[in-house]
Amino acid sequence: MNPDLAQERRRATFDPEQVTSLLYRGPENVRKRRYLQNAAIQDQVLRGSKPWAFQSRIEQYETALQMYIYMMNKLDEMGVTDPLERMYYQEAGAPHYYNPMALHTGMFIPSIEKQGTKEQKERWLPMARSLQLIGTYAQTEMGHGTFIRGLETTATYDPSSQEFVLNSPTVTSMKFWPGGLGKTSNCCLVMAQLITHGKKRGIHLFFVQIRDLKTHRHMPGVESGDIGPKFGFNSNDNGYLKLSNVRIPRENMLMRYSKVLEDGTYVPPTNQRIGYGTMVFVRAHIVTNSARGLSKACVIAIRYSAVRRQTEVSPGGPEAQIIDYQTQQYKLFPLLATAYAMYFTGRYAEDYYEQIASEIEAGNLESLNQLHAVCAGLKAFSTWACTAGIETCRLCCGGHGYSHASGIPKLYTYYTPGCTYEGENNVMMLQVARFLMKIYPDIKRGGPIHEFVQYLGADLTQKSCMTEEVALGCLLKAFQHRAARLLSDAAARIENLVRSGKSRQEAWDASTVALTWAAKAYCHTFVVRTFSQIVSDAAVDKSTKDVLTALCKLYAIDGIIENLGEFIEDGFFSPHQVSFLKNKLADLLAEIRPNAVALVDAFDYPDKTLDSCLGRYDGQVYPALYEYAKNSPFNEQEVLDSYHKFIKPAQTEQSQRAPMARL
Numbered sequence: 001m002n003p004d005l006a007q008e009r010r011r012a013t014f015d016p017e018q019v020t021s022l023l024y025r026g027p028e029n030v031r032k033r034r035y036l037q038n039a040a041i042q043d044q045v046l047r048g049s050k051p052w053a054f055q056s057r058i059e060q061y062e063t064a065l066q067m068y069i070y071m072m073n074k075l076d077e078m079g080v081t082d083p084l085e086r087m088y089y090q091e092a093g094a095p096h097y098y099n100p101m102a103l104h105t106g107m108f109i110p111s112i113e114k115q116g117t118k119e120q121k122e123r124w125l126p127m128a129r130s131l132q133l134i135g136t137y138a139q140t141e142m143g144h145g146t147f148i149r150g151l152e153t154t155a156t157y158d159p160s161s162q163e164f165v166l167n168s169p170t171v172t173s174m175k176f177w178p179g180g181l182g183k184t185s186n187c188c189l190v191m192a193q194l195i196t197h198g199k200k201r202g203i204h205l206f207f208v209q210i211r212d213l214k215t216h217r218h219m220p221g222v223e224s225g226d227i228g229p230k231f232g233f234n235s236n237d238n239g240y241l242k243l244s245n246v247r248i249p250r251e252n253m254l255m256r257y258s259k260v261l262e263d264g265t266y267v268p269p270t271n272q273r274i275g276y277g278t279m280v281f282v283r284a285h286i287v288t289n290s291a292r293g294l295s296k297a298c299v300i301a302i303r304y305s306a307v308r309r310q311t312e313v314s315p316g317g318p319e320a321q322i323i324d325y326q327t328q329q330y331k332l333f334p335l336l337a338t339a340y341a342m343y344f345t346g347r348y349a350e351d352y353y354e355q356i357a358s359e360i361e362a363g364n365l366e367s368l369n370q371l372h373a374v375c376a377g378l379k380a381f382s383t384w385a386c387t388a389g390i391e392t393c394r395l396c397c398g399g400h401g402y403s404h405a406s407g408i409p410k411l412y413t414y415y416t417p418g419c420t421y422e423g424e425n426n427v428m429m430l431q432v433a434r435f436l437m438k439i440y441p442d443i444k445r446g447g448p449i450h451e452f453v454q455y456l457g458a459d460l461t462q463k464s465c466m467t468e469e470v471a472l473g474c475l476l477k478a479f480q481h482r483a484a485r486l487l488s489d490a491a492a493r494i495e496n497l498v499r500s501g502k503s504r505q506e507a508w509d510a511s512t513v514a515l516t517w518a519a520k521a522y523c524h525t526f527v528v529r530t531f532s533q534i535v536s537d538a539a540v541d542k543s544t545k546d547v548l549t550a551l552c553k554l555y556a557i558d559g560i561i562e563n564l565g566e567f568i569e570d571g572f573f574s575p576h577q578v579s580f581l582k583n584k585l586a587d588l589l590a591e592i593r594p595n596a597v598a599l600v601d602a603f604d605y606p607d608k609t610l611d612s613c614l615g616r617y618d619g620q621v622y623p624a625l626y627e628y629a630k631n632s633p634f635n636e637q638e639v640l641d642s643y644h645k646f647i648k649p650a651q652t653e654q655s656q657r658a659p660m661a662r663l
């Protein structure tokens with residue numbers, strides 16, 4: 001054990017086990033998670049032969065397939081059915097590979113479960129669960145990802161054969177990007193424009209078999225393939241798909257909410273957007289997933305910062321641990337606080353999703369819009385925080401952060417597409433703004449509105465209650481005030497533009513930056529509120545509560561300092577109050593310092609899930625870096641063939657022109 005890390009753990013003022021328990025919803029879940037992760041870590045089959053970064057793309061894909069199929073079988077044998085528990089096992093078993101069948105389990109099966117009829121579920125789900133059907137969610141096209149009403153793929157109903165005929169009429173209508181579509185899947189859910197009786201009926205989901213179930217060759221009229229190497233996700237065959245007069249039976253349209261009858265009569269859903277439900281489900285889960293990504297980067301950067309020593313602070317004295325530099329703390333501790341904030345908010349979003357999803361199942365669609373706004377906003381807010389935070393953690397590790405040995409570049413390429421997939425973040429924020437503007441008249445009237453948004457009607461002339469003590473309640477009020485004011489500003493801007501003669505749509509289009517500021521501020525407030533509520537309700541001892549409260553305050557204060565203009569432009573905070581906040585920020589960095597390592601230990605990631613020479617629990621960073629480097633295929637031969645092919649002839653040619661000088 002590295003002595004600095006051992007010392008850090010002795011210095012902690014709280015019991016990390018209590019925090020682990022809070023993060024994973026109780027000791028029984030912690031026990032199960034550890035049991036499953038240890039089972040995966042000890043499994044020889046999952047050991048892998050060489051680090052992923054030294055493998056070709058095809059090797060990465062094959063290793064991923066082999067490992068995930070093996071793990072699915074193991075989980076079935078162990079009787080583990082809960083998706084989260086399955087994910088824990090997989091996270092420890094194959095942390096370096098993105099599952100080529102992730103969309104099969106993550107979107108294909110859930111879409112059938114949520115949007116299929118009873119008969120459809122009985123027909124497809126057993127085959128999907130036994131991998132006879134391997135599916136994906138094929139929505140995005142080369143020409144359209146965001147604007148899904150603009151998708152070009154058509155599904156035209158032919159009453160004479162009671163079939164749909166699917167076509168990709170243009171190059172841009174080709175499905176492009178779906179995970180596992182290129183080579184792995186034999187079927188998919190295709191989002192296409194339904195046409196019956198010659199009329200367009202909007203986009204709907206269709207089950208389409210794309211490959212023969214025995215030979216895996218393409219079905220007639222189907223062309224598909226891999227889209228090539230990407231920034232990350234390279235063990236996945238994100239694919240393209242072109243459909244030419246592909247016929248599928250009428251029963252293959254997902255018909256739980258809308259229907260096409262035998263004669264082609266279209267029965268619309270109660271709400272046209274109910275078919276977007278799988279996206280809402282995934283967005284709710286992306287919040288905790290972002291917390292996972294950011295927290296892993298924090299574990300690596302904070303443990304490494306405790307081990308790494310650089311620069312004599314006093315001449316001839318010992319070099320300081322880099323974690324002792326206030327600037328390093330200022331970069332890392334707010335991110336640590338953000339990772340906690342996102343964990344708790346993700347948990348809240350998942351619970352809220354489940355609550356509203358069961359209301360929707362029961363036919364009550366009243367909260368659909370609010371659920372959509374919450375999930376879209378938190379997905380965007382959390383993925384932005386995660387991706388920016390991972391990059392800061394990488395920079396905090398100096399040169400070694402740039403190596404794959406650190407594990408951080410892999411985290412970055414794995415998590416940054418979260419800002420784009422499942423709804424591009426700016427677009428998602430505009431959906432939040434749309435929701436807020438729609439309920440704004442009710443907010444202003446003081447009509448009956450959900451507690452999530454009640455504060456938005458507050459009196460904007462009020463000033464902050466902040467004193468030198470910097471209480472959490474005052475911090476939350478500051479966020480509420482800023483969100484209410486930015487929303488009011490955006491609304492006023494739109495009204496002014498309308499008064500000046502613009503149409504409502506033109507006024508909206510000329511106000512999207514202001515609307516995005518308001519939506520982000522709303523999401524930020526949501527996170528501060530959730531974090532402070534979970535900390536104040538937490539059943540933990542006083543020392544643990546004190547540490548969590550310090551983190552929560554740091555999250556809030558850092559959010560204010562980083563966006564200071566929005567908190568002071570209307571004089572809400574006085575200059576005096578801003579100086580309280582700045583002082584408190586510095587105090588909190590010092591307060592959190594002795595607990596930083598224990599706070600990252602509390603995330604409870606086994607070394608294998610981190611896959612990092614820098615973030616090891618034992619802190620043996622330097623021997624690990626040396627071992628990693630030795631693994632490079634460059635080092636398999638003392639002299640590479642390329643020396644004989646290129647360097648030697650070049651040297652010979654040069655030495656003929658100018659004889660070599662004596663060394």
Ligand SMILES: CCCCCCCC/C=C\CCCCCCCCCCCCCCCC(=O)SCCNC(=O)CCNC(=O)[C@H](O)C(C)(C)COP(=O)(O)OP(=O)(O)OC[C@H]1O[C@@H](n2cnc3c(N)ncnc32)[C@H](O)[C@@H]1OP(=O)(O)O
Nearest residue numbers: 083084087102106146147148273276285289372421422423
């Ligand atoms: C692999 C997935 C794993 C899943 C997790 C499983 C969980 C298991 C549990 C534990 C395991 C933990 C592991 C978790 C791991 C999670 C991480 C995941 C890794 C993910 C891997 C990659 C997956 C990527 C997949 C994709 O990207 S699929 C494609 C996604 N595409 C989009 O998101 C498209 C974005 N565009 C849109 O959504 C829409 O077009 C739009 C922008 C919203 C606009 O739509 P439209 O034009 O129709 O609407 P508007 O005119 O703007 O508005 C009209 C009204 O409609 C309302 N509206 C809009 N959308 C919705 C909605 N979704 N729901 C409800 N209502 C909606 C809007 O509010 C308007 O209402 P109005 O009243 O104002 O009129």
Ligand SMILES: Cc1cc2nc3c(=O)[nH]c(=O)nc-3n(C[C@H](O)[C@H](O)[C@H](O)COP(=O)(O)OP(=O)(O)OC[C@H]3O[C@@H](n4cnc5c(N)ncnc54)[C@H](O)[C@@H]3O)c2cc1C
Nearest residue numbers: 137138139140144145146177178179417420421422423426
């Ligand atoms: C790794 C990865 C995996 C994916 N997996 C899948 C999958 O399994 N299945 C699937 O169907 N798709 C998948 N996708 C596709 C993904 O869902 C889309 O890329 C995403 O929805 C964004 O759409 P787009 O690419 O069309 O971006 P665009 O909409 O072209 O966005 C480009 C820019 O335009 C801006 N913009 C676009 N429209 C607006 C607007 N209305 N207002 C303001 N700004 C706007 C955006 O903010 C952005 O800055 C995946 C993508 C990636 C990267």
